[in-house]
Amino acid sequence: MPQPVLFAGVDRAAFASAFGERLRRSGVDVSYAGTERFASGLDAVGPLTLADLYWLSRLSFVTGRAQLPTFDAVFRAVFGVDSGQLPTKRWGSPQSNPTSAAAHLTGLRRAGASGDAEPARLPWATLPSVATAEGSGDGSEELLDDAVLHELLPSPLDIDIDRPFDTLDERELALVGALIEEAATRWPHRRTRRQRASHSQGTVALRRSVRRSMRTGGDVVELLRTRQRRQPRPVVIIVDVSGSMESHARAYLHLARALAVGRRAEVFAFATRLTRITPSIRLRSPSDAIDHVTDDVGDRFAGTRLASSMRALLHHRVWGATVRGAVVVICSDGWDTDEPEQLERTMRRVSLIAHRVVWINPRAAADEFEPLTGGMAAALPYCDRLLAGNTARSMQQVIEAISEDGRP
Numbered sequence: 001m002p003q004p005v006l007f008a009g010v011d012r013a014a015f016a017s018a019f020g021e022r023l024r025r026s027g028v029d030v031s032y033a034g035t036e037r038f039a040s041g042l043d044a045v046g047p048l049t050l051a052d053l054y055w056l057s058r059l060s061f062v063t064g065r066a067q068l069p070t071f072d073a074v075f076r077a078v079f080g081v082d083s084g085q086l087p088t089k090r091w092g093s094p095q096s097n098p099t100s101a102a103a104h105l106t107g108l109r110r111a112g113a114s115g116d117a118e119p120a121r122l123p124w125a126t127l128p129s130v131a132t133a134e135g136s137g138d139g140s141e142e143l144l145d146d147a148v149l150h151e152l153l154p155s156p157l158d159i160d161i162d163r164p165f166d167t168l169d170e171r172e173l174a175l176v177g178a179l180i181e182e183a184a185t186r187w188p189h190r191r192t193r194r195q196r197a198s199h200s201q202g203t204v205a206l207r208r209s210v211r212r213s214m215r216t217g218g219d220v221v222e223l224l225r226t227r228q229r230r231q232p233r234p235v236v237i238i239v240d241v242s243g244s245m246e247s248h249a250r251a252y253l254h255l256a257r258a259l260a261v262g263r264r265a266e267v268f269a270f271a272t273r274l275t276r277i278t279p280s281i282r283l284r285s286p287s288d289a290i291d292h293v294t295d296d297v298g299d300r301f302a303g304t305r306l307a308s309s310m311r312a313l314l315h316h317r318v319w320g321a322t323v324r325g326a327v328v329v330i331c332s333d334g335w336d337t338d339e340p341e342q343l344e345r346t347m348r349r350v351s352l353i354a355h356r357v358v359w360i361n362p363r364a365a366a367d368e369f370e371p372l373t374g375g376m377a378a379a380l381p382y383c384d385r386l387l388a389g390n391t392a393r394s395m396q397q398v399i400e401a402i403s404e405d406g407r408p
Helices: 012-026 032-045 050-061 065-079 098-114 170-183 206-216 243-263 286-296 306-314 319-323 340-353 374-382 392-403
Strands: 130-133 142-145 189-198 225-232 235-240 266-270 274-276 327-331 356-360 385-387
Touching: 012 032, 012 050, 012 065, 032 050, 050 065, 170 243, 170 286, 170 392, 235 243, 235 306, 243 266, 243 286, 243 327, 243 392, 266 306, 266 319, 274 306, 306 319, 306 340, 306 374, 327 392, 340 356, 340 374, 356 374, 356 392, 385 392
Parallel strands: 235 266, 235 327, 327 356, 356 385
Antiparallel strands: 130 142, 189 225, 266 274
16 A cells, blocks of 8 residues: 655645744744745655654744744644654655654644644645545555545636637636636727827927917917827727637637727627627626627528628628728638638728728637638738637737737
């Protein structure tokens, strides 16, 4: 049977922080550098005995001879072992006894579970009640009660921001969507011909300065300055909800919702036809907004007619004007059943009247990606930025590309 060792599965960072805080409350001047040194030493030394733990913590936390009595008292109160009873062996010594150390640790945990422990007990992060050890050789397994501490399991709120969207479930996509909505705070602006007063920067306003000098007998005492006003630039988001984009469309709709709710961006969805979904996506509840969008788009997860949908937007008598001077964001993989020549003509017109065209293609994240599909190859020359946007981390680049004020 394998012998359990001390701190085999304890959260060592939590242990180092709690132990340092207990010493600090008792009067030992523990610095944050000492706590970090102790936690790093736990990882470097490996399996410990109580003697190893004593000397490692003493070298990490104690900085003066006057602190030794207090440190020994705290160590005795926490582990129930006097420093004089511990052998002065180096780490890895054959005389170390990991079995007794682990048994002592198990006793601490059992006391904490029964409610008889002192308030000073350290917070063990994981408390499994049953562990499985190797069998006796006949294929059977033996259950050990409170003998081995397991590693921590990840929190349900933790998300790997580098995982692609197509590998996330509904709950994880909702959490990623909340992160995207919190990050989309900046907005692109444009300079206008109107001027506003400025205290330190800008050009000198001669007329206003001379008019102000009339108050001081014609002497120009202060030069007044003006600078150009800046106004929010329009943003148009077009999301591909066809079958090939089913696993990524929900995350892109969260990005569109953040921009539509905060700054009145116009959002459109298309598969075989174009649908304006701005009113639905502006609902306050994210889940309700996404559900309303999927209900409003009747052709979702169907085929793809990118060229026809873009042409319908440009020729619309109302919404076609929103593209002029706007940042156009197209979320699509470029697979199109229309002729590439139609998409090329449409994208040429979009690039002429829009301020900037940002294309988000989740397939661009692959190392071997090449724009070989007809639609992507036809549209790429008219795009200012081509981004992957397939993970939460890469969506930060998308948000930065949208919020840029100048043309790249």
